[in-house]
Amino acid sequence: MKLNPYLYFNGDCKAAFTFYEKCLNGTNLVLMTHAGTPAEATTAPEWLDKIIHARLTVGDVLLMGSDAPTEHFKTPQGFSVTLGFDDPAEAERVYNALLEKGVATMPLAETFWAKKFGMLIDQFGTPWMINCENRPA
Known part of the structure; x- marks a missing residue:
């Protein structure tokens, strides 16, 4: 599947x-x-x-x-398209690329679970999460 x-x-x-x-x-x-x-x-x-x-x-x-026809279109909400990365530099590149004319809802940064994590809504209204997880040694 x-x-x-x-x-x-x-x-x-x-x-x-x-x-x-x-x-x-x-x-x-x-x-x-x-x-x-x-x-x-x-x-x-x-x-x-x-x-x-x-x-x-x-x-x-x-x-x-x-x-979607205008009368059927609804602003996206209640989900994010999540992209997972192994390389923090690639996560940063994609985050910044998608952010063009968009809005950062959580700046890309290190978190307790990730080398890089951030959230944004792109210029088309699509919500995204960018995640580059810490991998156990």
């Missing part, structure tokens, strides 16, 4: 996934719009270029998402 996050966006899924591809060194980015799919016939013209499904490979995990 694999557990893969699926994120909803308020019309900016394409920008978000392009940003995540850069920040997370993602690969195999797929951005599928409503245009050209069976949903096209029932989709409003202004929504045809919005993302019906996005997929990005990050390590051995898929990050997926789509644009």
